[in-house]
Amino acid sequence: MRLMMSRFALMLVALCAPVVASAQWEKVPGFDGRFFDEVFFVDATHGWAAESFSPNIVYTTNGGASWNTGVIPGSNGSKMRDLCFVNRSVGFATGTDGLFRTTDGGRTWSDITPITLGTIPAVWFRNVNEGVIAAGACDGSDVLFMHTVDGGATWTPTAYTVDLDASVGGIRYDGGRWYAAGGRGKVWISDDAENWTLFNSGSDGWQEDLDVVDGTIYTASTTAGSCEEDGGGYLLVLPAGSVTWTKTDPVQTYPFWGVSALSATEAWAAGDQGHIYHTTNAGERWDRASCGLRPTDHVDDIDFVDANNGWAVGDGIFRYTGRIDVLPVTVTPSLTVCAGSTVQLQAAGGAAYRWEPATGLSDPTIANPTLVATTTTTYTVYVMSDMGCTGTASVTVTVGPGGAQAIELPQVTADVRDDDVEIPIRLLGPVTQSACAPDSVTLTVGFNGTLFFPRSVSRGRITDNRLDGGERRVTIELDRAALAGAGDLLTTITGNAMLGNALETPITVVAMTWNGTPTAPSAAPGRLSLTGICMTGDGPRLLDAQISGIYRIAPNPATGPATVDVRAAERGTHVLEVYSLAGDLVFEARWESVGGDATRQIVLPAELPSGAYQVVLRSPSHRDTETLFITM
DSSP states (O other): OOOEEEOOEEEEEEEEOOSSOOOBEEEOTTOTTOOEEEEEESSSSOEEEEETTBSEEEEESSTTSSOEEEEOTTOOOBSOOEEEESSSSOEEEEETTEEEEESSTTSSOEEOOOSOOSSOOEEEESSSSOEEEEEEOTTOOEEEEEEESSTTSSOEEEEEEOSSOOOEEEEEEETTEEEEEEGGGEEEEESSSSSEEEEEOSOOSOEEEEEEETTEEEEEEESSOTTOOOOOEEEEEEOTTOSEEEEESSOBSSOEEEEEESSSSOEEEEETTTEEEEESSTTSEEEEOOBTOOTTOOEEEEEEEETTEEEEEESEEEEEOOOOOBOOOEEOOOEEEETTOEEEOOEESSSEEEEESOTTOSOTTSSSOEEEOOSOEEEEEEEEOTTSOEEEEEEEEEEESOSSOEEEOOEEEEETTOSOEEEEEEESSOTTOTTTOOSEEEEEEEEETTTEEEEEESSSEEEEEEEETTEEEEEEEEEHHHHTTOTTEEEEEEEEEOOOSOSEEEEEEEEEEETTEEOOOEEEOEEEEEESOOSSSSSOOOOOSSOOEEEEEESSSBSSOOEEEEEEOSEEEEEEEEEETTSOEEEEEEEEEEOTTEEEEEEOOTTOOSEEEEEEEEOSSOEEEEEEEEOO
C-alpha cells in the first residue's frame, strides 16, 4: 500500500493555573498499591480499568460504587493495555499477551489474537463488528495495521516501514475516518482503515493517547521516545480544518499520558505528578484541574463521558466529583480606615489569586494588592492551589469619616441685646475616631451679616471674617491639636447679636476642606432667630436697609492708615470704636449726626501694630461691627 506524508504547522500555547472553579478528584478506596494504565467508560455507570502487570481488568456497573474483577485467561499480565468498549457488554482489550474480547461486560474474556504481535497493540472498534488494531516496536521501523469487519473473526493487514519508533499509542474513529498516533510525533489517518496517510504533529516524543471529536485531534505526548521512561511532556491539538497544531509551551517537566475529548473544544488531559488539565477552547488554554490528587500521584489515563462524569487511573482509580474543594484561605481581617487612605489587602493559602471587585485595586491577580479607600466595600478573593484546589475568603474595608461629612447646624434663638450668642457646629459621627482623625479641617459658615458678628470659636481659630454682599462669611481652621477630643462637636462660634434688617437668618456651610482637600458635606441649614425686638417705642426696633452702619474699610488688609466709611442715617450720637483681639480699646471717635443720608470718613491711626481689630459703630439704635486686618 502507498504511504503518503503530509506537513502541518505548529503553534505554541501555555498551560495555566487561573482562579476558576476547579474539579475535585477522589481516590476510590480498595486499590492502594495497585497501578492502572487504562480506563474506559461507555456511560456514567459502566466502566473498566486495566491493571498493569496483571491479567485483571476491574469493572463497575454502578458508577464506581462497587467494583468487580474480570481476568484475562492464560495471561501473566501485561505492562500496558488498551481498552475499547462499544456498549455495556461488548469490549476489547490488548496487551503484550494478545487481543481479547468480552461480551458480558468484562466478567469473562476470550482470546481473539489474530497473530503474534510481540508488542502492545492499540485497539478501537466503532461497533461490535468493525475495528482496527495497530502495533509497532519502539526500537523498530515496521508498523502493522489490521482491520476487521466481522468482530475479529478475520483480519486484513496493512504494513508500513517508517522512521524508528513505530509504536502506535491510540486509535480513534470519527466522522468516517480512522486516526492513530504513535512514537516521534507520528499521526495516521485513513478513510477505509486499510490505506493510511502519515503526517507529524510536531511532537518528538511518544504519543500514548489521542482522541478525535468532529475532526479536531487531541494528543498527549512525552518528550522522549516510547522506549524511554523519563522526559517531559506537552499536549497537542489540531482543530478541524486547520493545518496548525497548538502545542503547550513551555514543555513541562513531567510527561502526559492520557487525553479525553468531550467536544471539538472541550477536553481533559492527564500526566505524572498529579497533573490533570482541562480546556474549553480547543487547547488555546489549558487550566489546572488536579484538586484532590497528590503531587506524587502518577496519572496514566483519563476518560470523560460528559461534563459531570469522569475517571482517571494510575496510582489507583480516581473519580471526578464535580465539586469545588475549599482551601483554607487566610485574608486580611476586616478593618475601618479613613477615606483616601491607602490599604493593602493580604491573602494566603494558594498559588494564584483573583480579587473582586477589581475596580481600584493595584493588581487584582496578586495576593497583596493595594487600594485607595473611598467607599465601604467587601472584597472577595478566589484562590487556587498548585493542584487546582480553590477557596474563597472576604474582607470588608469600612470607610470612616473623611472626605464628605454630614454637618449639623443649629436652630438658635437669641435676644437682640445678647453679646454672647453661641452657634454650635456638630459633625454627625465623631471626628476623632482613631482610624480617621484628620490633620486639619477648615469650615466656612455664612449668614446675614446685619444680625450677628462672630468674635471667637471654642476650638480652632478664625482665619477670615468678612461681609460679602450683605452675607457674612466666617472661616474657621482646626488643626490636629484643636480636633483632639472634639467628639461630635466640631466648634462653637460665639458673638454678638445685632439689630439688623431681618428678624432671622439661615446659617449655611459655604465651604469645607478635610486634610486640605475640598469636600462637599451634607448639611441642612440652621437658623438664627432674634427676640426682644420692638417695632416702635423707645426700645430696640427692627431697622430697614437705611440704617447707620459701616459700609467700607479700605484698604483691608491695610499696611498703613485705614479709612472707615460710615453712613449715619440716624439722628443723634454716633461712636466709632476700635478694639484689639484682647478687648482693649485702641481708638475712639464721637460725633453728632443730623440723620438722613449723612456719611463720614474716619482715618485710623497709622501707628496701629499688625493684627486683627474689631471696628464697632454705635448709633442710637444700632450697632455695626467689622474686622480690620493690619499687616506691617
